[in-house]
Amino acid sequence: MQIRTNDWQIRIIQLLSVAGMFVAYYLWLFHKAAVFPACGVNEFFDCGQVSGPASPYSAIQGIPVALIGLIGYITIFLLTWLKDWLPIVEENMAELMIGVLSLGFAFTAFLTLQEMFVIHAFCQYCLVSAAIITVMFILAVSYLLASRRAPAG
Numbered sequence: 692m693q694i695r696t697n698d699w700q701i702r703i704i705q706l707l708s709v710a711g712m713f714v715a716y717y718l719w720l721f722h723k724a725a726v727f728p729a730c731g732v733n734e735f736f737d738c739g740q741v742s743g744p745a746s747p748y749s750a751i752q753g754i755p756v757a758l759i760g761l762i763g764y765i766t767i768f769l770l771t772w773l774k775d776w777l778p779i780v781e782e783n784m785a786e787l788m789i790g791v792l793s794l795g796f797a798f799t800a801f802l803t804l805q806e807m808f809v810i811h812a813f814c815q816y817c818l819v820s821a822a823i824i825t826v827m828f829i830l831a832v833s834y835l836l837a838s839r840r841a842p843a844g
Contacts, residue, residue, distance in 0.1 A: 698774070700834035701784060704792075704827045705771035711764035711823045718742050718757035718816050722749050730815055741806055741814035748810055756802065760820060763795050767827070785838040788831035796828040 720726040722744055730738035742749045742757060749756055770787055773780045780787065799821045806813050 697837070698784075698834070700830040700837070701771050701774060701788070704788065704830050704834075705768060707823050707827050707830075708764045708768040708771065711820060711827075712761060712768065714816055714820045714823065715757050715760035715764055718814075718820070719755055719761055721816075722755045722757050728816060735813055736815055737812040738814040738816060740812045741810055741817060746810075748805060759798070763791070763798075767791055767795070785831075785835040789835050792824070792828045792831045795824045799824045 717726065717728065721728050721738065722742060724744045728738050730736060732739070740746055751759070767788075770780060770784070770791065774784050775781075802817065803821050806817065
């Protein structure tokens with residue numbers, strides 16, 4: 692098994708996926724009314740209106756958005772972990788990360804636009820998750836470009 696390129700981007704994505712898991716899990720607990728987040732309530736920020744248990748925007752077809760995010764972050768973490776164990780994952784890591792993170796980035800962009808133009812309020816934790824996904828997506832693009840420039844072994 693030969694590494695195609697320096698994989699520092701993948702290691703950072705792996706660490707960020709753990710941070711994302713914590714944020715998404717916390718939001719999922721909030722959706723289930725198991726915790727009440729320290730979240731400013733003013734004209735711009737209202738976590739309850741965005742992701743609270745009573746919010747019509749906190750679930751899609753009955754599936755909590757936070758749970759979808761948690762599953763996404765777990766998937767990303769598992770792929771980055773499996774890279775070290777399965778050659779087929781390592782060989783296709785750049786494409787896998789671009790695929791998964793493109794979906795995550797698009798979903799996050801959709802949700803953030805919902806916050807802006809439909810709900811007219813933001814959830815700080817949702818914005819942290821959006822920032823995490825955005826950085827992960829940029830790192831995945833960087834990894835893809837680096838892997839294409841790396842000389843074939």
